[in-house]
Amino acid sequence: MSTSKSSANEKGPANRPYHHGDLRRAILSAALDVIAADGPAALSLRDLARRAGVSHAAPAHHFKDRAGLLTTIAAEGFGLLATTLRQAADLKEAGVRYVRFAREHPAHFQVMFAPELLREGDLELATARALAGDALRDAVAAVPPRGRGTDARLAGVAAWSLAHGFATLLLSHNLDGPVGDQDPEEVFRGLAAMLFRPAE
Missing domain, CATH: 1.10.357.10 (Tetracycline Repressor, domain 2)
Incomplete structure (x- = not known):
């Protein structure tokens, strides 16, 4: 796993670097965690972006909206x-x-x-x-x-x-x-x- 020049936007909430191809899955996994804990009503794209350690626009790029x-x-x-x-x-x-x-x-x-x-x-x-x-x-x-x-x-x-x-x-x-x-x-x-x- 390469850790060179990994920016803050390339790390999840536990500071685990991910590859760009995994971003969609990372957002989905974060969403599933939120729903399992608090239900669909608690889901927010901005919060998911924060959890995945990416810009707030990243989830919308993959899924358009909630x-x-x-x-x-x-x-x-x-x-x-x-x-x-x-x-x-x-x-x-x-x-x-x-x-x-x-x-x-x-x-x-x-x-x-x-x-x-x-x-x-x-x-x-x-x-x-x-x-x-x-x-x-x-x-x-x-x-x-x-x-x-x-x-x-x-x-x-x-x-x-x-x-x-x-x-x-x-x-x-x-x-x-x-x-x-x-x-x-x-x-x-x-x-x-x-x-x-x-x-x-």
Whole structure:
């Protein structure tokens, strides 16, 4: 790592020099930290610039404005979610992976489902959202009608509602009592088994 002639504007908050190609990622990482700690409302491009150790105009150069930054985060989140859902062996495990994604990426999760914060016409966002939706629909379609009912679309809504509702309640600590010291993923598996039963 080269440290020669590194200016103050090339160092992050912990005085770690970064390469110019990493600036976009550095801003995104700082934004995710802020959102995870204080929510999207606390996000400020000027504050992110300070955290990344760059000029206040640098975030706008990469994302134009706050909505652009949040849209990028949401698109990244949907892409990550699509990938993890595709790795599930069945619908129940897709739900488990959905809950795991929310726990491992709480900042992405908060932003992804807040359309009022995003540029809804953004192509990258629309593409990533569609990929995640397709992954969930494919997992539902793989369940025989006897195990999910004849309406695959409503079964998909039910599966998404269960996983998303559980994840949201979990992240907001509304399930601290019912879940307690149990593994949240195992608790979710039990809930999913109540709703989607394998064909006999």
